[in-house]
Amino acid sequence: MLQSQNENTAGPEVAPVKGLAKERVTTRFELGFYLRQQPVMLALLAGLGVILFLAVAGLSRAYHTQRDALGNRWFNRGVADLNAGHFDNAVTEFRAALLYSRDNYDYQLNLAEALIGEKRTGEAYSYLVNLWDRQPEDGVVNLELARIAAQRGQTEQAQRYYHNAIYAVWPGDQELKRRDTRFELIEYLLKIGAKAQAQSELIALQENLGEDPALQERVGDLFLRAEDYEHALTAYRLCLKSDRHNEAALAGAGWAAFQLARYPLAERYLQAAVAANPQDTHSAERLMTTELLLHMDPFRRQISEDERARLVVDAFAVAGRRLSSCATPKAAAASTASEPSLADNWAKMKPQISEQQLRQNPDLLEQAMDLVFEIERQTSATCGTPSGADLALLLLAKLHEGT
Numbered sequence: 001m002l003q004s005q006n007e008n009t010a011g012p013e014v015a016p017v018k019g020l021a022k023e024r025v026t027t028r029f030e031l032g033f034y035l036r037q038q039p040v041m042l043a044l045l046a047g048l049g050v051i052l053f054l055a056v057a058g059l060s061r062a063y064h065t066q067r068d069a070l071g072n073r074w075f076n077r078g079v080a081d082l083n084a085g086h087f088d089n090a091v092t093e094f095r096a097a098l099l100y101s102r103d104n105y106d107y108q109l110n111l112a113e114a115l116i117g118e119k120r121t122g123e124a125y126s127y128l129v130n131l132w133d134r135q136p137e138d139g140v141v142n143l144e145l146a147r148i149a150a151q152r153g154q155t156e157q158a159q160r161y162y163h164n165a166i167y168a169v170w171p172g173d174q175e176l177k178r179r180d181t182r183f184e185l186i187e188y189l190l191k192i193g194a195k196a197q198a199q200s201e202l203i204a205l206q207e208n209l210g211e212d213p214a215l216q217e218r219v220g221d222l223f224l225r226a227e228d229y230e231h232a233l234t235a236y237r238l239c240l241k242s243d244r245h246n247e248a249a250l251a252g253a254g255w256a257a258f259q260l261a262r263y264p265l266a267e268r269y270l271q272a273a274v275a276a277n278p279q280d281t282h283s284a285e286r287l288m289t290t291e292l293l294l295h296m297d298p299f300r301r302q303i304s305e306d307e308r309a310r311l312v313v314d315a316f317a318v319a320g321r322r323l324s325s326c327a328t329p330k331a332a333a334a335s336t337a338s339e340p341s342l343a344d345n346w347a348k349m350k351p352q353i354s355e356q357q358l359r360q361n362p363d364l365l366e367q368a369m370d371l372v373f374e375i376e377r378q379t380s381a382t383c384g385t386p387s388g389a390d391l392a393l394l395l396l397a398k399l400h401e402g403t
Contacts, residue, residue: 071100075107082110087117105131109140121148139168143181150188158188159197179205183218190225198226206235213242213249220252232256247277258286261399266290293392298369299400309358312368316353318389319372320346326383342375373397 078093094111101107108127115124125148131141146161162185170177182205189198202222209215216239223232236253239246254269270287273280294300298311323343340348349371358365376394380386386394 067100071097071104071107074100075104075110078110078114082114082117085117087114090114091118105134109138112144116144116148121151124148136164137169139165139170139174139177139181142168143184146185155192155194159185162188179208183222186222186226190222195226195228198222199228199231202226202228203231206231211238211242213239213246217246217249217252220249220256224252224256227259229256229259233260245276247273247280250276251280251283254283255286258290261395263290263294263399267294289391289395292389293395296389296392297396297399298365305359306355309355309365312358312365312372313353313355315372315393316346316350316368318393319375320350322379322386322390323375326379342371342378345371346375369400373400 074093074097078090078097081087081090081093091111091114094107094114097107098104098111109131112124112127112131115121115127124144128141128145128148131138132145135141142161142165146158146165149155149158149161162181165181166178166185168178182201186198186201186205189195189201202219206216206219209219216235220232220235220239223229223235233253233256236249236256239249240253243249250269250273254266254273257263257266257269267287267290270283270290273283274287277283296311296315298308298315303311323346349368352364353368358368372393373396376386376390376397379390380394385391
């Protein structure tokens with residue numbers, strides 16, 4: 001009986017313990033299950049994140065691709081109109097392209113060129129200066145800035161930008177672009193009358209041209225304009241070395257030799273030029289003067305004393321006629337009242353000027369020619385450059401000056 005009571009008393013105490021244990025087992029099982037599922041869930045969340053990221057990236061790429069495609073489409077239209085000279089349309093199209101890519105270098109550069117085509121150099125200059133800050137070695141940008149500076153009369157800036165362009169980076173054939181830029185600089189220097197600087201640029205250019213006849217002819221023409229006749233003659237000779245029948249080079253070489261007072265050489269080139277092109281009136285006139293000069297020169301070698309005397313008589317007569325047609329001012333005729341005029345000197349010497357007396361008196365021959373040369377110089381200063389025999393005598397005066 002007592003035992004039964006004890007058993008009944010112990011029953012209620014054991015039941016909660018069993019329930020607690022069962023609960024602990026269940027909790028432990030759920031925790032284990034959760035722990036086993038956590039990596040899977042994390043993996044799923046990570047995968048979802050990657051998918052969302054890729055989707056956003058794909059959408060972003062699609063957006064940028066579409067935007068770039070639209071920009072390129074407008075840009076290509078602008079390039080076509082720019083090449084066709086439709087500058088107004090090109091400006092609109094390049095501006096539209098920049099809406100899709102505001103910092104695109106090529107878009108801004110082509111817009112600047114289109115603005116220049118429309119004579120809107122102020123707007124173009126703003127773009128070009130910004131582009132120069134980004135890429136100061138860009139040949140196209142430097143060349144356009146040089147042209148704008150030249151238009152504005154900013155000589156130093158123009159020359160600096162031209163030189164930058166000559167030594168800058170160019171797309172495509174760099175040597176061709178640099179050479180063309182130097183040609184443009186030379187034309188600019190000749191236009192503003194900077195002949196000495198143009199000569200320096202031409203010499204630098206000529207050193208790298210080789211013997212291309214067309215280029216040497218072009219350089220020869222520029223040297224003539226720069227009044228560097230020695231280098232001009234060299235250029236024309238190089239041209240004629242490859243193309244000996246080149247009419248323009250023959251005429252240029254003849255004129256350069258003429259200006260250098262190398263009259264026998266000038267005669268040969270000018271004769272060839274006139275033979276190659278009878279319509280070349282300038283070469284024909286220069287040839288006539290050259291032949292007349294060579295024929296009238298009494299100081300040339302290998303002529304007889306009789307011929308020399310006859311030439312002096314003829315020259316003295318030509319100078320007398322020049323005095324009659326061009327009276328020199330009193331100030332030019334005599335520095336003081338006591339000095340005789342040119343006309344007085346000519347009249348005083350005239351009775352002595354005969355072939356016989358000139359053959360017998362070489363000093364008289366020189367005195368007569370000195371007076372002839374002085375007459376031609378002074379009448380040239382008073383009445384302008386003469387023609388014909390008087391021009392030949394004036395050139396002879398310069399040729400024999402100081403001898």
